[in-house]
Amino acid sequence: MPLLFLSLDNTLLDRAGAFQAWGRDFLAEIGVPAHEVDWLDSVDADGLTSAWDLADAIRARYRLRRRPIDLVEEIREGLLAHLRLDPLVAFALRIAVDAGWTPVVVTNGESRVQTDKMVRTGLAHRVAAYVVSEDVGVRKPNPRIFAIAADKVGMRLAGAWLIGDSPEVDIGGANALGIPSAWVRRGRTWPDDRFAPTMQCDGLIEAVAAVLATKTG
Known part of the structure; x- marks a missing residue:
C-alpha cells in the first residue's frame, strides 16, 4: 500500500477558481468594475500573499x-464558501484507495x-490523513513534513509518489525527498532547470x- 502525497490548493481543490468567484462577488x-478581479488575482499571487x-491592499486601493x-474574515469565509470538491476528483481518490x-x-x-x-468540502473523509504546516512547525518543500505525514499513517516512504501544482514547494519537496512526482501544470510550462517532475499532467x-x-503497467 504505497503512499500518495497530495497537495491541497489548486491540486485537489480549485482554489484559484474559488478566489475569482469570491472576488467577483466582492x-x-x-x-x-468586474475587471478588477485581475488586480485581486495579481495581489493574491495564487494564495502566496497572506x-x-x-x-x-484591498482597503488601500478601494478606500x-x-x-x-x-x-480578513470576509476573504477567508468567502473563499471557503466557493470551494467545491469536484465529484470526479472524489472518484479518482476512491479509485486510488481501491487500488491499494x-x-x-x-x-x-x-x-x-x-x-x-x-x-x-468533505475531503477529510476521503483521505487517510492530512498534515498542515502550521500544526507541525515545518513547511514544504522541507522533506521533514512528508516524513511526519508518513509517520501519521504508520507507513514508510518507499514507493511513495507526490502529486502537486507548485514547482518549488511540491515538486521541489519530492525532489528533496527522493520520490517521484506528478506536476499538475494548470496550463503552465515547467519553469525550473534545477530539477523536474517525473511526469506532467x-x-x-x-x-x-x-x-x-506505474504500478500496473
Missing part, C-alpha cells in the same frame, strides 16, 4: 473603512483555514491515473 458588493496583506480583521494506495494531503498554511477546507484526475499506471 467587487460587485462594493460597486467596483490574507492580512491582501486585506491591507474601504472596514477593520482589517473583518476583511494511501492518499495523504500535505499542505502549507494556517491550521484553521486549511482544516476548514478539508472538512467543509493537466489535472488531478489525469495525474492519479498516470501514477496508478
